[in-house]
Amino acid sequence: MMGSGMVDQQWQCLYCAGNSLEAHSIKGLLENMGVDVRLTGEALAAAAGELPMSVVEVQLWVTDNQRQQALTVIDGYLRTDYRDWYCGHCGEVNQGQFELCWQCQQDRDE
Numbered sequence: 001m002m003g004s005g006m007v008d009q010q011w012q013c014l015y016c017a018g019n020s021l022e023a024h025s026i027k028g029l030l031e032n033m034g035v036d037v038r039l040t041g042e043a044l045a046a047a048a049g050e051l052p053m054s055v056v057e058v059q060l061w062v063t064d065n066q067r068q069q070a071l072t073v074i075d076g077y078l079r080t081d082y083r084d085w086y087c088g089h090c091g092e093v094n095q096g097q098f099e100l101c102w103q104c105q106q107d108r109d110e
Contacts, residue, residue, distance in 0.1 A: 009063040011038060015074050016057040021102070023058035025095055030073050035066045 017023035020042055027037045038061040062070040082096025089106035099108045 009065065011061045011063055012067065013040075013059045014062050014067065014070055015060045017060060018057065020058050021095065023060060025097065026060055026074060026077055029077060029097075030060070030062070030070055033069060033073055035062055035070045035073065037062055037070075 015026060017026060023039050023042070027039060030037045039058055040061060041058040060070075077097070080097065084096055085094050085108060086092070087094060087101035087104060087106055087108075090101060090104040092101055092103035094101055094103075094108070100106065101108070
């Protein structure tokens with residue numbers, strides 16, 4: 001007898017983000033489109049400390065039935081030329097797709 005719900009779903013790694021910030025950025029984009037996302041590798045990223053950021057990857061996992069939708073969202077993310085910006089209020093570096101500073105919530109243009 002087959003169960004129902006997410007138990008039956010096959011999860012697959014769809015994207016390896018360069019760091020935790022990028023992983024959460026993409027996770028947010030996907031969740032806004034109704035896609036369920038799991039992240040793996042964040043514990044390593046948090047423990048890395050002295051490791052170069054390029055060594056620490058965070059994987060984004062989605063279910064088979066949402067894979068195509070997720071690929072479309074990620075493809076759009078990758079094709080958009082987002083330039084990082086520095087918050088004029090707290091000096092934090094933010095990724096270009098964000099209009100608010102992730103650290104202090106200050107508007108990008110203020």
